[in-house]
Amino acid sequence: MRRAHIIVSSVVALLAVPAFRGIADAAQAAPPATAAPDRTIIDRYCVACHNDRLKTAGLTLESLDIADAQANGPVLEKVVSKIRSGQMPPMGRPRSDLATTRAFAAALEDRLDRAHAPNPGRIVAHRLNRVEYVNAVRDLLALEIDPALLPTDAAGINFDNNAEGLTITPALMSRYMTAAGKIGRLALGDPEQKTASTVYRASDFARQTARLGDDLPFGTHGGLAVRHAFPLDGQYAFKVRLQRNTIGDTIRGIDDEHEVQVRVDHVLVERFTVGGQYKGFDPGLVNGAPDDDLEGKRLHTYRLTADDALQVRIPVKAGTRLVTVSFSDSAPAVTENVPLMPSSAKRSFFTDDAGDPGIERITIEGPYQALVTEDTPSRRHIFVCRPGPRQTAEPCARRILRTLARRAYRRPVTEEDLAELLQLYRTGYRHGGFEAGIGLALEAILWSPAFLMRMERDPIGAAPGSSHRVSDLELAARLSFFLWKSVPDEQLLTVAEARRLHEPGVLKAQVRRMLDDRKGRRWMVDFVNQWLTIRNVRSQEPDPDLFPEFDDSLRDAMARETELLFESQVREDRSIFDLLRADYTFVNARLAEHYRIPGVYGSHFRRVTVTDPRRVGLLGHASVQTASSYAHRTSVVLRGKWILDTLVGAPPPPPPANVPPLRENERGASATSLRSRMEQHRQNAVCANCHAAMDPLGFAFENFDATGRWRDTDSGAAIDTKSTMVDGSTVDGPAGIREYLLNRSDQYGRTVIRKLLEYAVGRELEYYDAPVVRQIERRIAADGQRWSTLVMAVIESDPFLRRRAGEGGEPRAER
């Protein structure tokens, strides 16, 4: 069997993979020797402030030997970083021209690279984050769980898989134990399961006039689609509630008749007709209908309770199933109205009996008359065998638990592991039989540190501070948590157990396989949402009076657009620079309406060519512009900071305390543009130091309002997007910034590499990672800077493949 695997994997490796260059090649790609860094540059431009007497910012370069990269590594890396990004010398001080600066930086970097004592860094033991936990449960048990079982991860440190932030507290541990119990019962089907009620709410501020997505049937609009885990076979009740008006709590749109469809896994459960009776003025709306007005009372009661009839009870088999509610397109129409003032969805819930109805929520209650079923996907995953009639159950239990634990713990199961689990199994068996025993042991697996924690061991005998290759099993875990945000699958585990995974050919083949897999999408969506802070769009709330058209459908569409662009760039293996200059994007009807692109209908996203040079690339996306704005206006500073953080890798320091707020436009006074109100940034030298880097970037985007729409004036004043960068060059508008970034490949390119490396490895980068970043930069430069090369280079880099041994005192392991 094992040989077959080897043959298959080799064949796959040979057939499936274009020729990658190995680690050895990367070392050979180091640049030829350059001259020593020119000391006079430092003396002329730096020492005026950074000398022994002044020690500006705690740094002196006066007597530093800049050629001694070995001794002065951390300081020199900082120097290189500051002068490459143009932050130093500060604005207004003399600086050398771009070519000289680059040559000097290159010379320093060359020294640093040569002197670089490889240091792969060390990731502390940490727990799975929430995304990883949910995915692991899905992959292990074929079960969708509600992420709300666990608290959200702290958003503090850059990426949410940063090991420093993923600690376990006793409170969190107790949540894990509760969650393990629930998951165990859900996976097995607990005959003691009580009837429960789950409510799924639609967003109040998403338009429900169009089809919301591919999960919903064609020819319908609005509503919601959810994946609900039905714990057992049984009867379940589905109750639909329609949206209400703010005044009087009457049902929106109840004046007309509508048809509501409820479906489970696309099978029609029921069609309900609601509305259209008792039209006309509602006397009970504000005052209450007088007692003798029976007709009025009936009308008012109807308006309040017409959707009480929207419930149905049907038998459903256990498993996670798609449940959808939506309105049939009974009377599709273009609106025959006069042009109306736009009004925000947040404002127009006043009293709207004649408007468009909406689904507020669906409640799923059950199970009633439940039965445990033999056949759900989770049970099939768990019960790899069944105890025979005359055999003892324990051998089968061993097999089941070993299979589960091996996948969950990401390593072969030891006798000690099994002994613990079997002890629990026996306890459960005594009380409730075979399945109860399995259930108890499964819970234990789910709160075991071996599952929850990612722990790597130094090899026995490793000297403290020395660098060693991580074991194949540890590498398998690193790979699967990077690319799949989950535990390794069977094939990956098997290759790792055979100690083949670290072999370059095998490693490349597995990476290729993992990227091609459906799960290979997970890192792309997760990474782009965090790197580009797109997930902030989901919590942004633009002022409904200033941006009445903004609603949840637009919010979701914006975020999706950027996710799709990034995914397509990676899948099509483009250059990382193409993200900035992509001449295509993805829109659906709602987003096309926002961008004023005509002729796009339907909620599904489709690829469109971008011809407007102002919208080309990532920086033209509404998501980026919205995530870096305030609720009521754009922010030059936030946008500048965003670019510096995410694309240039030169984050500004935090602002000093007690900065007064910006003067807002007062009603009545003549409006001034944002730019003119920010003049104080330029006039005050203390402010200018940091804002000289941020503001010019932000000004270039002032034509995009706080929701990413193009505008030509700001409060009536013309918008001036020309600005001077900190290094003296001038840019104008989004196209200018794009050119600026593309011409500074060292900044953008290195930032992308740094971000991906940080994300893959799960720790912040230190000064000793800088040579690794440069090495990767050289490697991908030889291959068109493509994403596949970058991903592979990150995986084959020291921080990913290796680990620095600790000071001792921790358990160690055989390799």
Place this chain on the structure above:
Amino acid sequence: MAGGAWRFGPWVWLVVVAVRPLGAAPTTLTVPDLRLVVAAQEGDVRQVRLLIAARVEVNTPRPDGTTPLMWAAHRDDLEMANVLLEAGAKVDPTDEQGVGPLALAAENGSLTLVNRLLSAGADARRAQANGVTPLMIAARVGSLPVVKALLAAGADPSAAIPSTGQTALMWATAERHREVVLALLAGGANVRAASAIGFTPLLFAARNGDLDTAAVLVEAGADVNQSGNDGTHALPLAIVSGHQAVAKYLIERGANVNGTMHGVSALHAAAGKVDLWIRDWLRARRASVDARSTAGLPANERVELTKLLLARGAPVNARTAVSTFVGLGISGRNGARDPISTHVGDLKGATPLWVAAYWANGAGPDAAAAVEIMRVLLAAGADHSATTADGTTPLMAAAGLGHGSYQPGADRGARSVSAEAAVAALVEAGADVNAVNEARFTALHGAAFRGLNEVIEYLVQHGASLNAQDFRGRTAFRIAQGAQQGFRVQPWPSTAALIEKLGADTTIGVDGLTDERERARALGPARSRP
């Protein structure tokens, strides 16, 4: 078993599924094989090919009726569509709503896919359960090549949706797709069709202000005087929608200047915003009750249009025909006596002069234009004594009745130069300064409600009775002390002082603020606002 087999990819699945393991109980019901339709939905062409090669049924629908071919059409995936059609996919399946591949291809505006389906025999005339045809969808999307292809394949250009009466031509016009409109007309679309609510294609163009398309429709035989089923005429509709060029065009082509929209004439619409009078018209079209139309015509265009309409014989004293109340449909039973009515009742029967006078009580260029319009109307013989059904005269409206104010802490209302000019124009034309409406409000009361000191002075100088009492016995002085307007109470101390200075009898009645508080208390704590 499942644990080991899926290492090897899809091939093993086929084997495992097709060959039943020994000892498994035979199943009595057939479970449909959904793998192909799932692969098609996900756009996995490779998987689709594999499954077809393994002889999986290519027409198996998802439980809601969607087939693999429908997903290929929805995703605009020609390769997959070819693969499926060559494997025998039915070209005209429909799901439970009657949606089929051709409709989905039309929604994408995809000529390649539409042609592929038509060449495979798709029926261009087939409609969904709700009556929507692929041609309508293509017309709405604005894809000219697809529209032409469908017409050539026999699609019916005049098909209408049974519930709404809307047609492809209406959809194309509504979305401003002029070329598509031309193609549909060339294909025989009925240019005079009317929807169930009431729009014709021309009315859509008038609403949009789309002069080019309007001209195309008229050239093709649209009747400028054909009203929708509810009597909406294109001329007032164009004016309410704020499109002067289209309005002029319609007049040139013989539009009847008497044409109305919900009982409101073109001249009313030119004289000022008529939202108040078309509220039920808006609600019938699903506008929410607090919806407002856009600003409409700019001020100078209003004046110009008024003159033009009068020159063409528009009746200067036309009356609006439908009852309407200020107060968002909440009040109405008590007319002008209702506390939140802003002191006017049923505004049916307003003349263009009344409309202009109402808007003159405001600020900015629109109010100034309203004054100019009033002068034009008066010169053309407008009747200054023509009241609305509740007895409110244009003078009362210009002075301030029908408008609510709430400016807490303000001494008096914001000055309205236009209101002063409007009031003067009416008085000079002979308006009765002491007329009362159904709740015994006078123009002076109106100005007191608004805190307009200059208007008060003018009215008093021209004979207004300073101590006239309303139906509650309040004088202008008491009102200025404090009166409920809409949902709130507004005092104007400076206005009250002025009225006192002018010689009002300040002993009549109860202090305004006290009065309001007593009323609130009398109604009980939970309902201090009636």
